[in-house]
Amino acid sequence: MAAQNLALIEAINLALKSEMARDENVVVLGEDIGRNGGVFRATVGLLDTFGGDRVIDTPLAETLVAAMAIGLSTQGLKPVAEIQFSGFMYPCVDQVVNHATRLRNRTRGRLSCPMVIRAPNGGGIHAPEHHSESLETTFAQMAGLRVVAPSNPARAYGLLLAAIRDPDPVIFLEPTRCYRLFKQPVEDDGEALPLDTCFIDREGSDITLVSWGAMMHDTRLAADALAEEGISAEVVDVATLKPLDMDTILTSVAKTGRCVIVQESPRAGGWASEIAANLAEHGLLSLFAPVLRVSGYDTIMPLARQERVYIPDTERILKEVRKVFDAAPKG
Amino acid sequence: MAAQNLALIEAINLALKSEMARDENVVVLGEDIGRNGGVFRATVGLLDTFGGDRVIDTPLAETLVAAMAIGLSTQGLKPVAEIQFSGFMYPCVDQVVNHATRLRNRTRGRLSCPMVIRAPNGGGIHAPEHHSESLETTFAQMAGLRVVAPSNPARAYGLLLAAIRDPDPVIFLEPTRCYRLFKQPVEDDGEALPLDTCFIDREGSDITLVSWGAMMHDTRLAADALAEEGISAEVVDVATLKPLDMDTILTSVAKTGRCVIVQESPRAGGWASEIAANLAEHGLLSLFAPVLRVSGYDTIMPLARQERVYIPDTERILKEVRKVFDAAPKG
C-alpha cells in the first residue's frame, strides 16, 4: 500500500477506519461523532462504513461516555471514546481513576478495561473558553493507565493502533493545533508503534530537548534555530507519557549533559516536573547545568486573544536553552 | 484562653466552631455532617450550636456539594464543604477546575469563590476500598487554587482558619491517620497561620527532609533516628502545597546540600516531583547528591491488608537518606 500524505487528523481517521475494519470488536462513541463526523472530523465516514451500531452518538454526558466505555470494554468490545475537547474530560476523571484503571487489579485479572479515550488537547486555535486546556498530567498521575500524546501524523496513526490494541485503558491526547498544521506520508500498514518508548526525533550532542504533543513542533523549530548557531540539539518526543520511558531521556542526557523540557500545561505539577525530578535523581552526575522547564504559566488558560502569551513558543524555548549554555558553556 | 491538649480532628472541630462563632457568614455543608457530626466527627456539635441553616446536610452528590459551595461563595457566604474521603473528591474536580478556580479571572474580579473543601486524605487506618487515596497533586496542579495539608493539630487549627478567611478557593486535605494519633496544645486564639510559607519543623544541617500531611509523622521519626546516628536533619513541612514556597526549601538545601522528599501518593506526577524539579532548576549548584523521593508506588492503593506495603515508612525514608550519604558522605 502506498503511503498517503496526511494531516494528523486524517491519520487519526485512517487509524480508526483501519482498526475498525480489522477488528469487528472496535466501536467508537462520543458526542457528534456519527452523522456529524466529530467536531474536528476525526470520525468522518465511519458511520457510513461501519453503521450506527458501531459508531455511537452519545447523549451530552461525559461521565456516561467514560462509564459506557468501561461497560463495553468489560464485554470484550474495544471502545474508542471521543471527548470533544480535553477541557470536558474532567467529568471522566472519577470513572477513569476509580474504575477503569483498577478493575483489573480489583478483580485480580478477572475483568479489565481495554478502552481508549481520545481528545484534542491544548490551545492555539483561537477556540472559545475551556477549549484549549492541557490535561495530560491529570491522567498521567493515575496508576494503571497509559497516556499517549502524539506529535505528528505517522506517530498518531501508529500509536492510536497500539492504544486500541492495548489490553489496558489508554488516554490519547491529540495536539489540536497540529491537526492540520502539516502533512506527512503515512502508510496504512496496520503497524502499531510501541507504547513504552520515547522517540528520538532528531539526534544531537550538545543539549537534549524533551517535549510531546503540540509543543514538539515548536521544539523542532527551536532545534532548527540552534542548528544554525552550531548547537546540536537532540530532540526527544515523549509521545508515550505514561508509563514514562526515562531510559531514553537519561541516555540522551548522559550524552549531552544539558536538558530543557518543554510543555504547554501550567508549570506546577506538569509532566515536565516528573521528568526533571527523575533527572535530579538519576542524571545528576551527567548534568553540566540545571534542568530547565519551558511551560505554560501557572494561570488559567487565557481566552483566545491572550493565548499566545501563555503558550510557550520558540523564543521562550531558546531563552531557556541560552540560560543552560550560560551556566555550562559548550566545549 | 488556656491551650487545650487536642488531637488533630479536635483541632479541626475547634477551628470550625471558632470561625463560625466569629463570622456568621461561615456555613458548613456535606454528607452526614449535621446530626451525625461527620463520619470522622469533625463537625460534632456544630448543628446544635449553629442550627440547621448553617450546618447543611447535603444529598449524596459530590458534584452538587462543590457546585453548591461555589454558589454560596458568590453570595458573600463562606462555605466549608466536607467530602467524606478524598477518594470521593473526583466528582468535584470539574466544578473546582472549570469554575471555582477561575470565576475571579473570568469576571475580572467581579465574582469570586472564597470557599474551602475539606477531606481526610491518605491511608493507614485499614479503611475500605477507595477510602485511602492521596489527592493533593490532583488539585495542586490547578491554577487559581490553594492546597493545604496540615500535619499536626496546631497547624490544622491555624491553617483552617486561614483557609476559611482566604478570598480564594482552598482544598484542605487532612491526614486521616493522624486524626487521633497524637495530641498537642492548641490555643483557641483565632490566629490564622500564613498560607504561603513552609514550616521549618526542625532545624538541622546535614540533610533536608521535606514532607507534608501524614507522612510528616514518619519523616519526624526518621529525623529522630538520624539524630541518634549523629546526622542532623532539617525537616520542612510543606503544609501549604500550592502555591509552593520553594524559597524555604531552597534556603534549607543551600545549607544542607542534600534533600529527600517524602510523599504518600504514587511516585509519578506527585508533588515531590514538582519540588525535585525546582531543585534541579534552582538548587543544582548547592546539591552534593541526587534529590531522592520516597513515595507510594505507582500502583492502585492496595486494600487494607497490603496498605503498609504501599505507604512509605521510616525504614524506606532512612534507606533513601543512606543512599544520599553514600553518594555524598558527610564531613
Next chain:
Amino acid sequence: MDSNHSATRRVASFEIFYTQFLSQDGEARGDLPAFAKDVEQLRAMYQLMIRTRAFDKKAVALQRTGQLGTYAACLGQEAIGVAIGHALKADDVFIPAYREYAAQFARGVPMRDILLYWGGDERGMNYDSGPSMLDFPLSVPIGTHVPQSIGVGYAFKLRKEPRVVLVSCGDGATSKGDFYEAVSSAKVWNLPIVFLVSNNGWAISLPFNRQTGAETVAQKAFAGGMPGEQVDGNDVIATRFVLERAIERARRGEGPSLVEAVTYRLHDHTTADDARRYRSAEEVEAAWDRCPVKRYKAWLENSGHWSAADEEALQTEATATAEAAAQEFLKIEAQAPESIFDHLYATLPKTLEWQRDEVAARGPIAGAH
C-alpha cells in the same frame, strides 16, 4: 406495568401541561396575561427581540469576516431571552446558558461585552452595569453551572431575602449529571429556583429523541418532586407568563420548578458548525414558520400596537445599535499581556511574581491582541 393486578395499587401520578397563547400565525388563544394590557411593555418586548436579532446578525457577520471568534447565534430563540429579561426582578440572579443574549441585554450587559467574550477577551464577562452585575457569566462546560444555582438559592433562603435565581440551559445539558444533581435536590430545601430549559430540538448534531428516552424535558422535574411544565418558547407572551408564574411562586416560598421552553435553533450550532450535515432543509424551513418574531409581530400589528412606521424606525435603530456595539468592540485596546495574572488570586502569591515579571518584560506577543 400490570396495573390491574390485585396486589398492585397506584401510589402517585404526574402530569405535564403545555402553554401557548399565540399560535404560529399570531392568533391569540384564551385570556392573555395581565402584563399584556401594558402596551409599552409589549412594545419594549418586541424592540428587545428585534435588537437582539440585529445583534445576532452582526455578530455572525463579524465572525464571517474574521473579526470575531466562534459565535453561538440565538436566531429563533430570542423570545426566551426576552421573556427572561422581563420576568426577572433587578435583584434576582440569572445564571445563563449561552443563547439568552436578549435577557442579558435586558439586565444591562452591553452588547460590546458579548462580542468581547466571543472575541476571546475576559473583559466580556465583567458585566459592570445594572442587574447583570449580580449575574453569572455564561458557562461553556455544558450544564455545569446548573447546580451552582442551589448555592445561590440557598443563600437567598438563609438570609430570608425575597430573591429568585433563574438558571437556564439547553436540552443537551439535561443529559448531564450536574443538571440532575440540582433538580433532584432543589426541593429538599424548597429553594427559590427556576430551572429553564430551552429545548431547541438539537444539541449540535444530536436530535432530542436521541438525547434522552424522555418524551419531554419537563417531566425530568419529577426526579426532584418539582412541578415541571412545557411552554411554547417561540411565543413570548406564553413564555413570559409561565416564567413569571414560576418565579413569583418561588419568591413566595413555594419552591423550585422547571420550565421547558420548546423552541428551535434556526442557525447552525455555532459559526464553527454546518448544520446541513445533520438536518434537512425542509425541517429548518418548517421551523421558520414558527419563528417567534414573525408571530409576535403579527399579533402586535393585528392588535394595533405596532405599525409599519414603528417597524421601519426600529429596524434602522436596531441595526445602528448593533453596528455601534461592533465598533466599540473593534476599537477596544488589548489587555496588557501580564493581565493574565491580574485576577488569578485576590493577591498574586509572591511565588508567582517572577512569572508575571517575565511576561511583562517580554512585552506584546505576536498573535495576541
Next chain:
Amino acid sequence: MDSNHSATRRVASFEIFYTQFLSQDGEARGDLPAFAKDVEQLRAMYQLMIRTRAFDKKAVALQRTGQLGTYAACLGQEAIGVAIGHALKADDVFIPAYREYAAQFARGVPMRDILLYWGGDERGMNYDSGPSMLDFPLSVPIGTHVPQSIGVGYAFKLRKEPRVVLVSCGDGATSKGDFYEAVSSAKVWNLPIVFLVSNNGWAISLPFNRQTGAETVAQKAFAGGMPGEQVDGNDVIATRFVLERAIERARRGEGPSLVEAVTYRLHDHTTADDARRYRSAEEVEAAWDRCPVKRYKAWLENSGHWSAADEEALQTEATATAEAAAQEFLKIEAQAPESIFDHLYATLPKTLEWQRDEVAARGPIAGAH
C-alpha cells in the same frame, strides 16, 4: 399549575404503582405469581435468606472481634438479594451495590470472598465460579457503577444476545449525577437493563425525605422515559415477581425500567456507624415488624411449605456454613507484598519493574497480612 387556563393543555401523564403480595403478617393478597407454585423454589428462597442472615451475623461478629474490617450488613434487606438471585439467568450480568450478598451467593460467590473483600483483600473480588464470574465487584464510590450498565447492555444489544444487565444501588445513590446519566439515556438505545434501587430509607444519617424532593425513587425513571415502579422490598414474592417481569421485558427487547424496592436497613450503616445518633429506637423497632424473614416464614408455614423441623435444621446448617466460611477466610495465606503489581497492567511495564523488585526484596512488612 394553572391547568384550566384555556391556553394550557395536558401533554403527558405518568403513574407509579406499588406491588405487595405478602402483608407484614404473612397474609397473601391476590393471585400469587407462577413461580409460587414451585415449592422447592419457595423453600430455596427461604434457605438463601436464612443463610444470608447467618452470614451477616457472623461477619458482624468477626468485625466486632477485630477479625474483619468495616462491614456493611444487609440485615433487613435480604429479600431483595434473594429476589435478584432467583430472577437473573446464569448469563445475565449483575452489577451490585454492596448489600445484596444473597444475590451474590446465588450467583456463585463464595461467602469467603465477601469476607476477604471486607477484610481488605483484593482476592475477594475474583469471583471464580458460576454466573458470578460475569458479574462486577461491588462499587464503593456510590452510584458510579450505574452508568457502566449502559455499556454492558449496549454490548448485549450489539451482539443480539438475549441477556440482561441488572444494576443495583441505594436511595442515596439516586442523588448522584452518574445515576441520572444512565437513567436519562438507557431508553435512547432501548437497552436490556433493569435499574434496581433498594430504598432503605437512609443513606447513612440522611433520611430519604432529605435526600431528594421526589416522593418516590420510582418516578425518577420518568427522567429517562422509562417505566418506574415500586415494590415492597421486604416481600420476597413481590420483589422477585416485579424484577422477573422487568428482566423478561428487557430480554424481549422492550427496554429498560426502574424498580424501587422499599425496604429498611435494620443494622447500623456499617460496623463503623452508630445509627442511634440519628434515628430513634421506635423507628427501628417498628421496622422489625416489617422484617422480610418473619413475614415470608409465616406465609411459608401457613401454606404448609415449612415446618419447625425444617427451621431447626436450616438454622443449624446456616450457622455452620457461615462459620466454615469464616474459618476459610481466617486461614487464607497473605498475598505476597509484590502482588500489588500483579494486575496493575496486563503486563507490568518495564519502567515499573524496579518498584516491584524493591517490594519483593524487602519481604513481608509489619502490619500487612
